[in-house]
Amino acid sequence: MSKKYHFIAIGGAVMHNLALSMVAKGYQVTGSDDEIYEPSRTRLENAGILPDQKGWFPEKINSNLDGIILGMHARIDNPELIRAKELNIPVYSFPEFIYNQSKDKKRVVISGSHGKTTITSMILHVLKYHQKDFDYLVGAQIEGFELMVRLSNAPVIIIEGDEYLTSPIDRTPKFFHYHHHILLMSGIAWDHFNVFPTFENYRAQFEKLVEMTPKGGSFIYCEKDPEVRQLGENCKLPGVQIISYQAHPHTVEKGITFLITQNGKLPIEIFGEHNLQNLQGALEVCLSLGLSKEEFYTAIQYFKGAAKRQEILAKSENSILFRDFAHAPSKLKATVQAVKNQFPERKLIAVQELHTYSSLNKDFIHNYAHTFDAADIAIIYLNPKAVSLKKLELMDEQTLRNGFQRNDLRLFTEIDQLKAFLEAQDYHLTNLLMMSSGNYDDMDLSQIQSKINKKYQ
Known part of the structure; x- marks a missing residue:
């Protein structure tokens, strides 16, 4: 008999990958989550283990299960977790x-x-x-x-x-x-x-x-x-x-x-x-x-890099659009410096979406001092909704300039305004570096990409 495992918060990036790997290994897998985004949703659906409904259902937890795998996204008072404890079913975090x-x-x-x-x-x-x-x-x-x-x-x-x-x-x-x-x-x-x-x-x-x-x-x-x-x-x-x-x-x-x-x-x-x-x-x-x-x-010599790490989204003979996961101060500084050192003759426009709890916190922002120094144009994007969800105060441009120690730093809080600014730039002998652990509100980059992909005469 194959073992049966139930995932609490199956939609997470690593959690759904672990679930899929266990299906491939022959285990029986079920799961729950209150929200499942792409690509997790389609991948779970294709494997036949996408939950029928969003939410938590204690009735899914029964003594036939060999174990529960608990995701970080679940809360300590999760009703499925409570039920599992009542039935003395082993509960594992994914590292365990x-x-x-x-x-x-x-x-x-x-x-x-x-x-x-x-x-x-x-x-x-x-x-x-x-x-x-x-x-x-x-x-x-x-x-x-x-x-x-x-x-x-x-x-x-x-x-x-x-x-x-x-x-x-x-x-x-x-x-x-x-x-x-x-x-x-x-x-x-x-x-x-x-x-x-x-x-x-x-x-x-x-x-x-x-x-x-x-x-x-x-x-x-x-x-x-x-x-x-x-x-x-x-x-x-x-x-x-x-x-x-x-x-x-x-x-x-x-x-x-x-x-x-x-x-x-x-x-x-x-x-x-x-x-x-x-x-x-x-x-x-x-x-x-x-x-x-x-x-x-x-x-x-054939290694192209991990996803979203110095990933090239558009390229011409004298211009590149890079996307990078950099978000913490050390990552941001290393990435900006790397692009500038590799192409010293090109102007560098560097954009950072502050997205994590640490980066959105004004008590932490001083840790970003001088991380943007190698960029010719330094831009911060803040989504006011993301800030309010984390119950933090929206920082203004001067606070960010002080934190980054960069007096010409520009702040955008509207994605359409940032998009218009970037689309208006001349990318001749210019690289654009967009860094974030978020997604810039799914900003459409196609116009910038076509502008860069065009061969400059």
Whole structure:
């Protein structure tokens, strides 16, 4: 008999991917949610597990279930969760369930405030290229992979380890639950202000994670990040291999980045100091898994990047429209700097949609000081509705200028006005970089794209 699991809050990005991977593995899956958006809705429907109605239904919970998988979106007073507890049905957060399914595997966890998805994606790309058997959990949809989660009988699992809270009933970081053998840490830059009220509190989570590395395990860290370097240099765990890394040697010629290797220069499709650090981190993990440098290089030249990470939406001979997920200060600064360094002769228009709780909070905004410095035109978009939903105060232009330390910063609070401004720009020798963890209210970019795609004479 196949096991039966019920998902509370099945519509989430990782949750619905986990549900689909379990259907593929032969489990019986049901679920509930109070709202399910695309693409989750269609994908769940195609798999035959889209809930018939929106909402929570305690009658779906019965003693025949082998377990409940609880999403972060659910509340602690969720009626299905209450019913499950009454019936003593095991309740797993998705990190706990991933570990439960991976106890017999070598577990690799990729952690850090930035670069997690890109590093994980690079490793998956290289392993897939060489037809290795592996499981994974990654925080974005990536090219060549149908799902964000795979659970099989593979001997190894690569996990993007998030520091955000596990579930409504477990207020600890997700990455504590994976019990890694190999840990990579890219950097520590204060994020999730609503959960970790001080930087010290935030940093302590990463310190504890390092201490969980077992004898015979490995800790791979970016020595260019001062916080992570301190953790690496202070790590005296018995029997743990400590490996530091920095950006892979490289050169930039006519807007193309080349890796400098023992066998000469190798062109790659990604760029920026932060991505060359990510690449070196991915290389160290692949070496720890038994691949050779040559195998890594053969595969990585075809890596196009993770979704919404320096993603090219339009391109001409002298202009590019980039979309990027950057939202936290360290991510924004690295991305803006990378685009400017890659194309120093081009004007850079950089737009940031402030979308997360931290970024919309005026008590946090000073952390964005100088993150926009490399842009020629710096623009902030704020959706007043998103701000009010988070019960925060809408910041004015002067507050943002003070926070970003940029006196010519422009603020837009109407999407149509931002759209009109961007459509009116001349994109000759100009790059446009649009950054957000949101979606700019689904702004239609087609006119900007056609303007950029047009070949300038």
